Amino acid sequence: MTLRVSRRNFMAGGATLLSLSAFGSGAFAQDKRLRLLWWGSQPRADRTNKVSELYKAKNPGTSITGEFLGWGDYWPRLATQVAGKNAPDVIQMDYRYIVEYAHRGALAPLDSYMPSKLNLSDFDKAQIEGGSVDGHLYGVSLGANSAATMLNTTAFEEAGIDLPSKTTTWEEFGRMAAELTKAGKRKGLFGMADGSGGEPLFENYLRQRGKALYTADAKVGFGVEEASEWFDMWNKFRESGACVPPDIQALDKNDIETNTLTLGKSAAGFAHSNQFVAYQQMNKDKLTLANHMRVTKDSKGGHYRKPSMFFSVSSQSKVVDQAVDYVNFFVTNPEAALALGVERGIPESAAMREVVAAKLDAVGKVPLEYVSGLGDLAGKLPPPPPAGAGEGELTLRNISEQVGFGQLTAADGAKQLVDELTRILARG
């Protein structure tokens, strides 16, 4: 009996001590603790964690906890954390969402930290503006990229078809892709992915025709006519076998792993240049990048250099200074730049670009050369997508599928697309 009591006392005492010490260490570390959150795959996490290690080595006493998720899971998690007043200090932000988060007061404006604490002096001006909302800087661009056509050069070679050039039109490429499908060198391999539901590709097509996806005042930037011709073009590709059938395209969950190019169902796919390294890692064949096809031989290019992603600082953060310092380190420290490479896009700082370019391997050089070689194909950065753009992306995909499966004609699909986008934007 006595033994039991004393043991219980001992246990209780031990537990109290334990909890006290946990409390103590928590309180101690509080002022130097940084939390990061980003989306991406394991290679990106390795690179990011390496930068955190470098930063910790230079700033003893700082602890950094980083978390990462896939794109689809990332936004629910972030929204929940922000709503729960538990937002991470440093947030990876996308061009699509920066306006929504900035307008709702979730991000800290960074202007007051420039240039002493946040030195973006050798950044591409347009890219800095990309992270600005209503005249304030809310996101520091982590790299530039551009929408791109990914090509499986091995598959093109096997079929004896030349790769498209910078001036290849959609019509020509459709014929080339159909030929590749007919060559039948590999079972179930089609010329290209069905890109009719891909928003960046559609936007490129619209820009070549002098239109836009969304206007600066949050209106639909194109008409039924353009959309109708777009759907019509893809109908013809489907008929000629140039692109994959709709039920194969529907497997694409809008990520690298399920793209028809990665699945070996198509020799060409549509993605962003900074994803090239990951695409190449998942593919045994040799890949390369090309610009999107032209609407006509003499049409202007529809590309633009886009901030691939930003680092923003939470307005709820208790350590904003520290967070800004970390972001500054991330984009201006040569060692950090070397660790990051071009995985998040081409570094925006001219100095860092030089540091990285000198050490890049052959695979890393492809996106660098692609983005810097766009020339007059690249135009002005469009205004950030308005609220509701995320829903708009799903709508385009949905309607393109209805056209693909033959439930809607191209003309009806186009009309429905414009109607629904208008309704979504009106709701905001």
Place this chain on the structure above:
Amino acid sequence: MNNAMRTMSAEAATVERYRGAVADSRFKRLWNANAPGYLFLLPWLLGFFGLTLGPALMSLYLSFTDFDMLRSPGWVGAANYVRIATADPKFASAMSVTLTYVMLAVPFKLAFALMVALALNRGIQGLPIYRAIFYLPSLLGASVAIAVLWRQLFAGDGLVNAALAQFGIQGPSWISHPNYSIYTLVALSVWQFGSPMIIFLAGLRQIPQDMYEAASLDGASKFRQFYKITLPLLTPVIFFNAVVQTIDAFKAFTPAFIISGGTGGPINSTLFYTLYLYQEAFGNFRMGYASALAWILVIIIAIFTAFSFLSSRYWVHYDD
């Protein structure tokens, strides 16, 4: 006068105090008697009020606001409900997908579960092993891994089509064709028949064997015995399973989320109600609207359940 009043009030005070003491002691006695019970219930009570009732009431409040998760909610009255009723084609499409799923998955699942239960009830050797094996899919059922497996099985070049190819049939890509995708989800649900099967099995064990003996002495066929004895005596269990499974089916989320990658595609063919709710809440920052959607679902499930209970008196037979 003054004195008398003072006496009276003093008396009243005494009475009051006395009553208070009685109430006190009654409360104390009750407390002393029940305290251990409440203490043991405490985790559940905390869970119920903190994790179920609290959030539920919160979501009821939010359903009348324009809460976007980042700013504080603003009252909008019944606007969310008005939009659901009048201006949301996706609501209708999600509802029809979900109803199709409920109408197909629940009866098929119950029929299948009953069949297996009947087979297992025959007293085969190693029954516990079979029970465990058949129950396994239900345990794994709601998990992401199984949905991913299903994706592989029913893809265009998956195992199902490989099997069909043996018979010279070129199958479509089941999960990514809008005409078939919902049926693969129904099949997935039917495959998870374990938990109603276990309950059926328990129900079958309750039926007195002498009834069958008497029936077979009277010359009733096996088929007739099933219709006249097994089914009627099993109706309470069927009723229970039907209600539970219907509620479950309305709430189905994971398979559709994984198989369509969260889009509900192709062409909204797997846009389950809960998936649409999730998209609105976390994809489009409309937590207020999603809360209203959630309460509509609560009402619909309540109506279905009430209907089951009301109809039960015409077809459920209790053994009395």
